Amino acid sequence: MDVSMLQRTYTDLLTSLFREGILNQQFIELQQLQDENNPGFVNEVVSLFFEDAGRLITELISNFNQQAVDYKKVDAYVHQLKGSSASIGAEKIRSVCQTFREYYDKNDIQGCYNCIQPLKQEFMTFKSKLEALFALEQQIVAAGGSIPMMRH
Amino acid sequence: MASYSGGKSNGGEGSSHQELHVLAVDDSLVDRKVITSLLRKSKYRVTAVDSGKRALELLDTEPNVNMIITDYSMPEMTGYELLKKVKESSELCQIPVVIMSSENVPTRINRCLEEGAEDFLLKPVQLSDVSRLCNRVLR
Numbered sequence: 001m002d003v004s005m006l007q008r009t010y011t012d013l014l015t016s017l018f019r020e021g022i023l024n025q026q027f028i029e030l031q032q033l034q035d036e037n038n039p040g041f042v043n044e045v046v047s048l049f050f051e052d053a054g055r056l057i058t059e060l061i062s063n064f065n066q067q068a069v070d071y072k073k074v075d076a077y078v079h080q081l082k083g084s085s086a087s088i089g090a091e092k093i094r095s096v097c098q099t100f101r102e103y104y105d106k107n108d109i110q111g112c113y114n115c116i117q118p119l120k121q122e123f124m125t126f127k128s129k130l131e132a133l134f135a136l137e138q139q140i141v142a143a144g145g146s147i148p149m150m151r152h
Numbered sequence: 153m154a155s156y157s158g159g160k161s162n163g164g165e166g167s168s169h170q171e172l173h174v175l176a177v178d179d180s181l182v183d184r185k186v187i188t189s190l191l192r193k194s195k196y197r198v199t200a201v202d203s204g205k206r207a208l209e210l211l212d213t214e215p216n217v218n219m220i221i222t223d224y225s226m227p228e229m230t231g232y233e234l235l236k237k238v239k240e241s242s243e244l245c246q247i248p249v250v251i252m253s254s255e256n257v258p259t260r261i262n263r264c265l266e267e268g269a270e271d272f273l274l275k276p277v278q279l280s281d282v283s284r285l286c287n288r289v290l291r
Contacts, residue, residue: 026276026278033186033189033190038189038192041189044185045182045185045189048182048185080180083180083182083254083275084182087180087276088182
């Protein structure tokens with residue numbers, strides 16, 4: 001595939017991520033921090049998020065499967081996940097965390113429980129889409145092209 | 153320009169912009185990476201630690217910190233508690249402290265400002281927040 005095709009595919013994918021609400025403006029902020037002094041920044045921080053969020057979601061699910069759920073602990077995990085997803089612009093994940101915490105504040109256990117599966121789903125979607133995005137970046141660079149920047 | 157040799161100046165005359173040292177405190181690995189990059193992009197030297205306890209340990213051994221930027225919600229020692237300890241210390245009280253939080257709680261913000269915080273930033277922190285802040289706090 002030639003460079004301009006790859007670049008077009010990349011831009012289309014990135015645009016769709018914003019349009020679908022998977023990413024928000026904060027992601028653009030991260031891209032602006034990437035430069036020749038910090039060339040792999042976005043990939044690095046998103047990879048950290050994959051590990052961090054993956055761990056938190058595993059803990060969440062495991063806690064929910066206990067006989068006696070420690071909701072305070074669960075809420076603390078969700079608070080952390082909300083924070084880190086907001087920091088990288090993972091809008092849908094952030095939003096589900098927000099919804100969870102609203103249910104938690106109202107002591108709505110069923111509401112909380114109903115957020116867990118969507119949270120896992122949104123994380124898996126986010127991970128696969130961003131991995132595809134980064135793979136395209138690698139292909140573009142390998143083909144001698146530059147990664148198109150989104151301007152908001 | 154005076155040479156920078158690890159003297160006791162607190163970002164005053166002679167220190168260039170590039171040599172100002174910010175201590176970032178956040179228990180979230182993702183957020184530490186983001187705030188570090190934000191500050192480095194703005195040309196500050198950054199040390200990032202994951203707790204108030206480590207921040208105080210560092211401040212004990214490394215006198216040349218020109219600003220502390222800390223998350224509010226951290227286990228064991230909150231950003232507020234760290235702020236208090238810094239302001240209560242005769243060696244450290246001159247260092248400006250900025251608090252970051254993902255939650256917009258007016259009573260929390262007021263409490264921090266009353267305790268001597270320079271500013272309170274809502275997360276996610278952006279480049280414009282950092283440049284506005286550093287222009288004001290670290291001239």
